[in-house]
Amino acid sequence: xxxxxxxxxxxxxxxxxxxxxxxxxxxxxxxxxxxxxxxxxxxxxxxxxxxxxxxxxxxxxxxxxxxxxxxxxxxxxxxxxxxxxxxxxxxxxxxxxxxxxxxxxxxxxxxxxxxxxxxxxxxxxxxxxxxxxxxxxxxxxxxxxxxxxxxxxxxxxxxxxxxxxxxxxxxxxxxxxxxxxxxxxxxxxxxxxxxxxxxxxxxxxxxxxxxxxxxxxxxxxxxxxxxxxxxxxxxxxxxxxxxxxxxxxxxxxxxxxxxxxxxxxxxxxxx
Amino acid sequence: xxxxxxxxxxxxxxxxxxxxxxxxxxxxxxxxxxxxxxxxxxxxxxxxxxxxxxxxxxxxxxxxxxxxxxxxxxxxxxxxxxxxxxxxxxxxxxxxxxxxxxxxxxxxxxxxxxxxxxxxxxxxxxxxxxxxxxxxxxxxxxxxxxxxxxxxxxxxxxxxxxxxxxxxxxxxxxxxxxxxxxxxxxxxxxxxxxxxxxxxxxxxxxxxxxxxxxxxxxxxxxxxxxxxxxxxxxxxxxxxxxxxxxxxxxxxxxxxxxxxxx
Numbered sequence: 001x002x003x004x005x006x007x008x009x010x011x012x013x014x015x016x017x018x019x020x021x022x023x024x025x026x027x028x029x030x031x032x033x034x035x036x037x038x039x040x041x042x043x044x045x046x047x048x049x050x051x052x053x054x055x056x057x058x059x060x061x062x063x064x065x066x067x068x069x070x071x072x073x074x075x076x077x078x079x080x081x082x083x084x085x086x087x088x089x090x091x092x093x094x095x096x097x098x099x100x101x102x103x104x105x106x107x108x109x110x111x112x113x114x115x116x117x118x119x120x121x122x123x124x125x126x127x128x129x130x131x132x133x134x135x136x137x138x139x140x141x142x143x144x145x146x147x148x149x150x151x152x153x154x155x156x157x158x159x160x161x162x163x164x165x166x167x168x169x170x171x172x173x174x175x176x177x178x179x180x181x182x183x184x185x186x187x188x189x190x191x192x193x194x195x196x197x198x199x200x201x202x203x204x205x206x207x208x209x210x211x212x213x214x215x216x217x218x219x220x221x222x223x224x225x226x227x228x229x230x231x232x233x234x235x236x237x238x239x240x241x242x243x244x245x246x247x248x249x250x251x252x253x254x255x256x257x258x259x260x261x262x263x264x265x266x267x268x269x270x271x
Numbered sequence: 272x273x274x275x276x277x278x279x280x281x282x283x284x285x286x287x288x289x290x291x292x293x294x295x296x297x298x299x300x301x302x303x304x305x306x307x308x309x310x311x312x313x314x315x316x317x318x319x320x321x322x323x324x325x326x327x328x329x330x331x332x333x334x335x336x337x338x339x340x341x342x343x344x345x346x347x348x349x350x351x352x353x354x355x356x357x358x359x360x361x362x363x364x365x366x367x368x369x370x371x372x373x374x375x376x377x378x379x380x381x382x383x384x385x386x387x388x389x390x391x392x393x394x395x396x397x398x399x400x401x402x403x404x405x406x407x408x409x410x411x412x413x414x415x416x417x418x419x420x421x422x423x424x425x426x427x428x429x430x431x432x433x434x435x436x437x438x439x440x441x442x443x444x445x446x447x448x449x450x451x452x453x454x455x456x457x458x459x460x461x462x463x464x465x466x467x468x469x470x471x472x473x474x475x476x477x478x479x480x481x482x483x484x485x486x487x488x489x490x491x492x493x494x495x496x497x498x499x500x501x502x503x504x505x506x507x508x509x510x511x512x513x514x515x516x517x518x519x520x521x522x523x524x525x526x527x528x529x530x531x532x533x
Contacts, residue, residue, distance in 0.1 A: 069429055070429075071425055071428060071429065089428045089429045089431070090431070091430065091431040093429070094429055094430065095425070095426065095429045097422055097425070097426060099420075099422055101420075101422040101423060101425070101426040103423060103426075103441070103444070103445070104525055104526045104527070105444040105445070105447060105525050105526075106444075114427075114430060114432075114440070115430035115431065115432075117440075118430060118431040118432060118436070147524065147525050147527065148527075149525075149526060149527025150527065163430075167430065167431075
């Protein structure tokens, strides 16, 4: 096999990357008293699956992602990854945040290499190779030595994607990573993300409030309703890939899901 | 060199030349006694003779040595304390409250105690400088470390960075802009406290700039007073250029800050 086509990081056992959320509830203390954010949430993401969590603001979807990432503890219920309970953040589950959360004191390459420093057994040479490979994956190899403030919003999210993929996690958790981007940039990223996902087969859990985004990216779309967050319905999206967000079949699903979503707005929820 | 930079340089030069000219005219007018208002020429004469007889370079060295040692100690104490009080409520409620109180105390107020405790020694002056530096550095560092966007720490944690690694690779570099401004503020405080202490206290172990200024006053030699004041200003400007400007350029390059908006 010629060297330049060999991936530096090997995709390990494809069966890994299973996520299971069982009966998770979470309460928060606020000035108005104790508020329940999540109520008895259960869901499963198959290894290599792409699940989108959709819900209006206040449905606790970011809190749920935090719990799965291990950044927050649930008050009730539990999360397991490949059968093991999640007790804290772990390199097997990396997060992409809404703001890119890239470090301004490092250049692009330094950011992608950040997580690799903590992977045992990698030489510096190897870390640079892996980071460059992932910058090529998101088509930013020419910007390896640019500083973060010199990149556009879309480029920053590409770097964040490369940074999350570089340590070869089994699961990628995405917290509204495209919501701050303009429509054109966003559509380009949908395309790229699908290509990368099909090549790498990571388990992806993406949180969004954009129904069309969820339909064009996910195998499954899980609907959450707000106050407190509950799983309401699950839609399997049976469409060929790569999908185009402007496709009529996407609109079909999106219309159906949006209608269901609106039905959750009880009068007091609108208030 | 663009036309713009030349224009700016010319304007600045013209401004200071006008200032100097006004001073010279006032001295020539004879309305004020040369004891009250020495001419620019007499200040230059003093500076020349003080350099020639070695008194000025020596005083500058003595002062700079005190300043650097006191400042270094102040930063070495204040910086870690600031990081600690940003992270631990216990430190915030104890040392943090004390720092806030002590920071409002002009550091000259420490001079009587310092003299009692250390006598007329270098240590008395150092103590005053350290007291002037530590608390402002601590408070600035604390404020800085609290202002770091939380998402940095969260991102670092998901990538497996915990404990010491997170402090060294995330918290410290993320608070760099605030550390620099804290250290800069500390420098200004150290410089002021040392000058106040030197003017106030005669130390047998060496004459600093403050002491030269004080004796200028005793001898009614205003050209000496003004000359020393100029030297103090120049040292302050140089310190800014040499010690802090490279760091600030580094920050502006990485963070993309500092660009003029107007």
